[in-house]
Amino acid sequence: MLNRRDVVKKIQSALTAHLFISGLGSPSYDLHAAGDNPKNFYLWGAMGGAAMMGLGLAMARPDQKIAVLTGDGEQLMGLGALATIGVAKPQNLAVIVLDNGHFGETGMQQSHTSQGVDLGAVAASCGFAYTCTVEDAAGLADLLHQLQTVNGPLCAVVRVSAAPVPRSLPILDGSELKNRFRRVLNLDPL
Numbered sequence: 066m067l068n069r070r071d072v073v074k075k076i077q078s079a080l081t082a083h084l085f086i087s088g089l090g091s092p093s094y095d096l097h098a099a100g101d102n103p104k105n106f107y108l109w110g111a112m113g114g115a116a117m118m119g120l121g122l123a124m125a126r127p128d129q130k131i132a133v134l135t136g137d138g139e140q141l142m143g144l145g146a147l148a149t150i151g152v153a154k155p156q157n158l159a160v161i162v163l164d165n166g167h168f169g170e171t172g173m174q175q176s177h178t179s180q181g182v183d184l185g186a187v188a189a190s191c192g193f194a195y196t197c198t199v200e201d202a203a204g205l206a207d208l209l210h211q212l213q214t215v216n217g218p219l220c221a222v223v224r225v226s227a228a229p230v231p232r233s234l235p236i237l238d239g240s241e242l243k244n245r246f247r248r249v250l251n252l253d254p255l
Contacts, residue, residue, distance in 0.1 A: 069163050069225035072205060073134065074099040076161060079209045080132050083159075084249065086122065088115035088135035090170040091230075092163055096134055098233035103245040107235045112170070113142030116150060116160050123155035123217075126250065132212070133160045137178045137222075138168040144187065147220070151191030156216040160188070165227040178222075188220035199223040 073095040077085070085105045087093040092115070093107040108115050119133035140147075140162050150158065166179030178184060189196040195215045199208050199222070208221050236242060244254035 066224060066226040067199070067201070067205065069095050069165070070098055070230055072163065072223055072225060075205065075209060076132070076134070076212070077102075080130070080212060083130045083132040084122065084126075084246075086115050086119045086131065086133045088112070088133070088139040090136065090139075091165075092134040092136050092139075093235060094230075094233045095163070097235040098230075101235060103249045105235070106246045107242060109237065109239060109242075112139050113146075115139060116143055116146035119158055119160065120146065120150050120153060120155060123158040124153065127155070127157055129157060129250075131155075131158050133158070135160065135162055136170075137162055137164040137166065137176050137184065138170065140184055141177050141182070147184075147188050147191045147193070150218050151188065151193055153218075154192065154194070155218055156194075158217045159212055159219040159221070162220070162222045163225050164222050165225050167227050183222075185220060185222045188218075193218045193220045195219045197221050 077099040087096040087107050089112040096105050115133050115135040119131050123131045164178050168174045168176050185196040185198045199205050
């Protein structure tokens with residue numbers, strides 16, 4: 066199994082032109098640990114919403130590349146998002162699912178992916194242009210290449226260890242998160 070922090074650090078380092086939306090909990094901790102940046106929007110309190118927020122941003126800003134970092138538990142809560150993304154076909158959107166086979170934010174219960182649900186296959190059946198499952202360093206290297214070259218939508222399921230890692234808490238002030246992200250988009254703060 067891959068180390069989630071190493072995976073996210075490599076993804077963030079490779080995708081310097083991307084804006085990031087990270088899902089509730091561990092994906093946000095991982096992105097923050099990789100290096101806080103105003104281009105990171107940490108989605109607090111909206112489990113299941115990261116992929117749809119990414120879609121909205123991708124559609125509103127087709128000139129920007131968007132990467133969503135989410136967990137398997139969150140993406141399972143938002144399965145309909147994969148269908149909507151597949152139909153909309155934004156070429157500038159990548160959904161990266163960090164799959165540890167558990168619901169990490171609610172007590173580490175096994176998630177459906179540990180029971181055979183294949184989120185990559187679901188995304189493929191929804192019409193994503195490219196899907197993959199990453200299980201090792203070679204697969205991660207290939208994903209990093211695909212993230213640079215494939216027109217989306219792209220969905221990558223990255224199998225990561227369920228071993229606990231220390232939390233790296235980004236700012237929790239929703240207004241400040243929103244305003245700093247708006248400044249990156251050259252929009253006035255609200």
